[in-house]
Amino acid sequence: MLGVVILILQLFTRRRLSLLGMCLFPVLGACAVMMVDCLGRGLRTSFSGEARQVLGADLVVSFWGPPAANVEEAIAEQGARTCREAIFGSMLVSESGAHRVQVHSVNGAYPFYARSGVVPSISTWEQLKDAGGALYVERRLLESARLAIGDKVVVGGNSFTIREVVENIPGELTTVGRLDPAVFLRSADWKTGYGALVNTKIRVAAEEPAAIVRIQAMLSDSYGLNSLSIETPDRLLRRYDRYVDRFERFLRLCGICLLLLGLVGMAAVSLAVWDRELEPITTLLLLGARSTHIFTAQALLGIGLAGLSAGASAILAWWIMPFATEALQGVLPWKLDAPLEYVGIAPWSGLQSSVMLVWVLMLAASSVRAAPQHARRLDLIKRNNAILVACGFIAAVWLFTRTFLPSWRSIVIDVVMSTGLVATACLGCGLGIKVFHSFVAAHCGPWLRWVAANLEHKRLHSIVVIVSWASIMGVLCVIQISHSLLKKRMGLARGGPNVVITNLSLDDLDGAKAFLDSMQVKVTAVPLVQATIENVQFGNGRKGNNSLDGSSFLATYRDVVYPTETVIDGEFEDTSPTHSAIVPISIDERVAKKGLSVGDLVGWDISGVPVQTRVASIRSSDSARFYLDHPIVFPSGIIDKAPQRYMLLCESPSSVKAPLVVRKMAERWPRVLAFDVGLDERLIGELLDRALGVVRIAALGIAALGLSVSITLLIGIRRARREAYRVLRVIGVSGARVLFLNGAEALTIGTISAFIAVATCVVSVRWVCVHVLEVQPGSGMWSILVLFIFWTLICSSAMGALGYLAQYAFEPKDRNAQNRSIE
């Protein structure tokens, strides 16, 4: 038996390149899944130890509106320390221009707990209480505004000196969601914004956990849950877990797709070289080797290969891990240390080993089948195979569930979904080839029929090539479309105003309009009124909850629907009724999702005046970020007398002049907030790019794997291709015709690939948007057609080039001919 084992190993070493090439595919997949697992684990571990430090307090109470003056005293009576922080938007004016900032006005020692590496240190924060005129800023503000420490700036009409740079902001999980850089100042210098929306946070630290519970109960009783929100380290942790779950799930899906693609690739390449692999084994069997010896030797080889590939995937993951960590670091506020955990390697290596073992055992069983005298023993070998495979999988599943026990259910769902996706793609591809074959057979000439028959004959290979290409394109499409959809969701993909000015009082309105007019800026003024829900009576006998009571919204009045809006339910009523009637209002779909629908009666408190309304219509809008639409729209004449502020939608003649408009407005009216839409577009684009960095790495992995599968497969079947083309040339087909056939085959494969990629892409994008990103995919699917044509061309060219390379550049050496010439 030893002789057989050594011979099999010797055969392996001679064929190591092709065998290791096949092993590489699952290695990449296992590596990706392992990395995702380890990154998720590292994220959770590093965060769970720092939840309180990230929050900076034991409890943070946020009020939408000014809280009662004695709330801090009431909290202090429970034996806790407090710090009040008012957060509002304002403009920072310096010599380099005007910049919108998020002002944090704090009155105490803040934060109570700091993360390791937080800059400045807590003691420095303490100095903020006493340092008049000092401003702490984020580094990105210094970079974008070209400022330095010690520079003097004006914020909201007050002068400040930049004292220090803030590296991490307590209570923020990530800076990705915040557009404006934060600045910190003491509340004695500037207590609150001038009529701007203010979010007041009271941070609480207490030695006793019971005190925190008492404070929460007291606040709930006194204020109700609609006017405040409470954040604790536990809640933050749960919320964070949800985000990580979504992120990890998305990446895991990519990883599993990669693994499945790898297995499909391995199977395809195995099929392509199957006969060549079986041939020497069959010879050994004919020469008298025992089938059991061959089987054992192959199994040993399989175990060795599995070990090698598992080790290789671990090493690869170890090598790629720093890059993935760095990409993640871009969206995280604290230092992430996410080493590769060995416990994470076990299940994937186990799974991978099982897969490799299955493959080699299949090879062994097939080799035994190759010798006819062993047909009777085949059943026994099959049974042995089944037992071995079952043992391998049980071990892998055991390790798998042991490691992932908390979320095994979601992983099973993901595996099923990914498998479904790949299987659907394969089936779709097979169907595509069949349809093409039938169509061509009925309607086209002999040469296209030859191409179709060729594809049909090698359907399995074609499917793998198409699926691997589709995976490359599908992933890139998913990224591109997700990106564009996100941008669209954020209101960036539209025209219209390029400067938006908010927080303008009625007194300043005429002056501002005249000023903007002098700068040749077209202005539309939108009035804004703060409205609070008093009560809701649900229509059509519905039983709703009263969670909306006390909720505040920005309302406006107008008689028209904006072009960017669509009425999706009811009818927009623009008639102004008498004051005694119930007023028809229009609500945004996001408000409707809170439980309101057409026909509901809503009672409002508008600056102390009760107004009874009826929901007449529900609108959907393209943009939410810049308040071009409003949650509640009243008809004109109802709330016109209420205290109101104005938003100006400005269309500057050129986007180049927009920053100048912003600066001039901020200098002249320091209390307004001005948005340069073009600048914000760029900022959001940068933030999205950072957030999508990790996804890109996963996508590139899949793309690289798909490409390598295609190349390996083409090289694997190059002999057959070359033979087929040689026969064509021998029977008199011209070189140009052969090239045409090659091109037609590439174009067919490219078209089917693009079709499958785009179909997969549409499904994936919708799924990712709805279930992972929790945004509604827009109607911007027109780009699908462009992508389809684009990828068809790309894929066809690439396939043609690869076919050419496989045919000529990697042409198998005809050593016989060379040798005969020597003889």
Added chain:
Amino acid sequence: MITPPVLVLRDVRKSFLIGSDTVSILRGVNVVIPPGDSVAVLGPSGSGKTTLLNIAVGIEDATAGEVELQGRPIHRLRPNERADMRRSCVGFVFQDFRLIDALSVLDNVTVPLRLAGRRVGRLDAMELLDQLGLASRVDQPIDRLSGGERQRVAIARALIGKPALIVCDEPTGNLDRETATRVATVLFSLVRSSGAALIVATHDESLALQCNRILRYNDGLFNQHSESR
């Protein structure tokens, strides 16, 4: 003292079930091959020559009849025992050579010894290859050899273990006439000098005539003819 025959086939029959029809390939073949004897199985393609050889060495089972290899009833042995018999006392030469591409010429020749767990006699192999005119190709990979050279390597592989029976299935089928003649000459001279029995399946009359006896296919039966030489 009477030397026992190497191979005995008694009333060997073989039939296949194709659909609902039973097709008989061999209808009672009888042959006894003593050591040093050579028998050609002559017949057109599809007459059952390869099937007969496969049955003779235990690769396939006969539908009826008895087969004795070196005095042991091979049809009653278990598959692993048949493999052991093949390894220890049969050398093979195939029409398509069945050499292992991944191994060198020398490694291919010594495969039977390694399978049998015997000492790999590099000198013996070199000597054999030298007799076959392949001394300069010892370490070359198989895909650098011509068809004639490959068949000579296959002959060396068949002879290296000094088997009692050499089984050749169309050994010159893939070669041109001149090369076929050269290969056949080398094969017969080496087999004779080794004292092994030889059974050759062929449709080449001139090759068959070099054997002592011919089993000629005739109307569904293999009839034994008188000594050809």
